[in-house]
Amino acid sequence: MLKSILKYSVLILAIFLWLQAYFPAIYMSTKLFPDDYRFGDLYRLSYLPEFKQKAENCHENSKPLNSDTSNVHLYIIGDSFSEEARVNKTDFNTGKYTYIHWAKDAYIQLDSTKRNILILESVERSAKEHLSKDVDNFRCEKPVGKVEEPHLTFRQKVIRGWDNVSPVIFPPGTEERLEHTLFNYDIFLWFRELKAKMTLVFFDRIEPKVILSPDKQHLFYMEEADSTHGRSAFFPVTDALIDTFVTHANNSKEKYLKAGFDEVYLSIIPNKVSVQSPDLGKYNHLIERIQSNPALSVPVIDTYEIFRKSPEKYYLKSDTHWNCAGRNVWLSIINKQIIGEGKK
Numbered sequence: 001m002l003k004s005i006l007k008y009s010v011l012i013l014a015i016f017l018w019l020q021a022y023f024p025a026i027y028m029s030t031k032l033f034p035d036d037y038r039f040g041d042l043y044r045l046s047y048l049p050e051f052k053q054k055a056e057n058c059h060e061n062s063k064p065l066n067s068d069t070s071n072v073h074l075y076i077i078g079d080s081f082s083e084e085a086r087v088n089k090t091d092f093n094t095g096k097y098t099y100i101h102w103a104k105d106a107y108i109q110l111d112s113t114k115r116n117i118l119i120l121e122s123v124e125r126s127a128k129e130h131l132s133k134d135v136d137n138f139r140c141e142k143p144v145g146k147v148e149e150p151h152l153t154f155r156q157k158v159i160r161g162w163d164n165v166s167p168v169i170f171p172p173g174t175e176e177r178l179e180h181t182l183f184n185y186d187i188f189l190w191f192r193e194l195k196a197k198m199t200l201v202f203f204d205r206i207e208p209k210v211i212l213s214p215d216k217q218h219l220f221y222m223e224e225a226d227s228t229h230g231r232s233a234f235f236p237v238t239d240a241l242i243d244t245f246v247t248h249a250n251n252s253k254e255k256y257l258k259a260g261f262d263e264v265y266l267s268i269i270p271n272k273v274s275v276q277s278p279d280l281g282k283y284n285h286l287i288e289r290i291q292s293n294p295a296l297s298v299p300v301i302d303t304y305e306i307f308r309k310s311p312e313k314y315y316l317k318s319d320t321h322w323n324c325a326g327r328n329v330w331l332s333i334i335n336k337q338i339i340g341e342g343k344k
Contacts, residue, residue: 039189040318042219046210047189047196051219053318058327059090070095072339073114075261077102077137078121081269081321081330091331093339102130105137110260117338118256118264119301120249123320124271124287125224125231131245131290135252140259213277220280221320224271227281233274234281237289246293253298265338266290267301267330272320274304276311301333 037044039052073096076082082099089097095114100106102122110116118138122130199205206212211225227234253264268287273280287304290296306329307314314326322330 040316041320042210042221043318046207046219047192048200048206048219049193049197051318053316055319056316056324058086058324062091071114073111073116074339075108075117075138076119076121077135079123079126081123082121086321086327093335100137102137105139107139110140112260116261118261119267120252120265121267121269123269124233124274127268127286128245131248134248134255213280218276220273220277225273225280233271233283233286235284237284237286242289242293243295245290246296249296249298264298265301266298270304270307272315275307276315301330303330
């Protein structure tokens with residue numbers, strides 16, 4: 001009897017662990033497992049103990065906003081810097097706030113009686129791909145009527161069905177989530193830290209997805225710091241490419257103004273390495289070259305000039321993202337200089 005109970009208990013546990021690894025919603029909703037980003041994404045990659053820092057909750061000590069700006073509706077197309085865990089409606093003096101990630105698109109209905117503001121936010125390492133074409137994430141007209149399904153052969157139906165099912169059965173990140181479920185508790189982190197530290201001390205090697213500054217005081221994401229990577233701050237960018245990015249930014253602005261937005265802004269958040277170690281390679285000055293381009297007609301939310309004056313102040317030690325101070329600089333520009341203009 002005891003043997004059967006033990007056997008089925010192990011079986012149930014194994015099934016549960018496998019399910020939560022397959023389905024991210026289960027992994028995130030159960031809250032039975034430690035958050036694998038709780039000490040920062042760079043620590044999560046490197047496990048170097050000197051870069052272990054508890055993630056900040058910037059909403060804990062934030063002051064409530066009491067300005068009467070209910071006439072403002074704010075829309076953001078952005079990335080992880082402006083996702084809900086870091087920025088949400090409570091951070092803005094607006095009557096309505098809508099966010100969408102660059103990887104998604106959505107239909108929206110603008111209220112013509114309100115002041116509709118759109119911000120295109122991108123971290124520097126992703127700006128080139130986001131501005132390599134006209135932005136089209138928000139569609140300002142809803143589809144009318146039902147779109148008829150074209151006639152499909154049996155083989156086409158089978159292929160389409162498998163395409164729809166396969167991401168559910170085999171979603172990306174399954175193996176990684178299973179690994180972090182089993183080995184992400186603090187007791188296992190100690191062993192991982194020991195291994196990472198010994199590898200650095202004895203072999204001068206670290207996880208290839210991260211790069212240490214020469215003085216070993218800063219840790220950077222490889223994509224930002226490796227000059228051979230296309231997203232790097234040190235990968236060459238021609239003037240012709242800058243002109244292309246500016247053209248697409250201008251086209252996007254004009255398109256969304258015609259669609260009903262009152263204002264469109266561009267916000268490129270600097271890479272951590274661009275601020276803290278711009279001499280790690282030959283910096284391409286992507287942000288400055290876009291923002292200072294005489295052809296750019298899109299107003300910018302410039303945090304680069306502020307961040308570079310105090311390199312140590314605005315980024316988390318263990319993460320690629322900004323800390324609360326950096327986040328608050330960005331929010332202040334939006335709330336005071338942009339949204340606040342509506343009250344004058």
